[in-house]
Amino acid sequence: MEYFLIIISAIFVNNIVLAQFLGICPFLGVSSKISTAAGMSIAVCFVITLATVVTYLLNQYLLVPFGLDFLQTIAFILVIAALVQIVEIVLKKVSPSLYKALGIYLPLITTNCAVLGVAITVVSKEFTFGTSAPHMLNLAESTVYALATSLGYGLAMILFSGIREHLALNDVPKPFRGLPIALITVGIMAMAFLGFSGMV
């Protein structure tokens, strides 16, 4: 039951883009076509989940026992950068077709604040789901949370790119063209997602 609540909360109620404002740059940058949005979403999903597991273990078994928590920010960003690089190399060897599909999106992910954001959130914030008492997430819960959050990212991204494909065909007033109309569209989407609040 608790895993179910984590999933609903991370995908809909606290959607990473529309409620937490993380990963906005790639969200606005590569969402003009559904196919590129889907590619980016899969790459982000992969990296967020992997990075969260690795940084969680690093924090739990290296930084905290030695009292080095103040190095969290530096350690995490280095781990994420290295991880993206490793994922890139491994994918190139193991699955060239997937590498080709994700190719251009992978290096972009290092600077996606959603990855660092989720990694820091799971090790520093107490969560409450349903009737449970506030507690820190354990490894399994963190993994589920990271996976669900990145699914929420994909959902928002693909929905938005669908709207943007239609938007491109419309006659938008000149000062609104480009980013302004995109931001206003996201605003309305965020309003729709507010409807989920209070569910969990």
Next chain:
Amino acid sequence: MANSNLSIITKGLLKENPTFVLLLGMCPTLATTTSALNGLQMGLATMFVLILSNIAISLIAPVVPDKVHIPVYIVVIATFVTVLQLFMQAYTPAVYRTLGLFIPLIVVNCIILGRAEAFAGRNNWWKSALDGLGMGLGFTMSLTTIGIIREILGNGSIFGWKFITGDGILAFVMAPGAFLVLGYLMVLFNKIAKK
């Protein structure tokens, strides 16, 4: 000379405003501008890291091999963010709690790496410091503006001083308002800049 120094500072305010023209650092811009004060504090925190990392990077840039310069820059930036984190935890814990996650996330703010790459890496430390100051002021100004508008509409107050009784339009303090206010401000900026 004095003139060119001044122009380095002023270009960050309008001509190359990081938020409205360069479109960098959208995440903190949207997330921390729930009130004018929060926007101002986030802007100042970013400016602190921006100035110091610009100075440090301009000093070490000549000796850093080209191939590894991005990772080196990121470590420098992360170091100053950690300094800021510890400083804020010690002296302004309330602010640190309000801004929360977005303080460590200054590391991945594209403005800072962007300025390191585009300016500090190829200019002397004094000019880089001025560039950091200008860009930081531009960012602070944009964030405060957005914060003021959201606070007036959402809460009926400016910098915490309430001028109507009761609630404002709550949506403006919540997520949708951030996107809408930034969107309409950009429209306004486009309209004015075109004339």
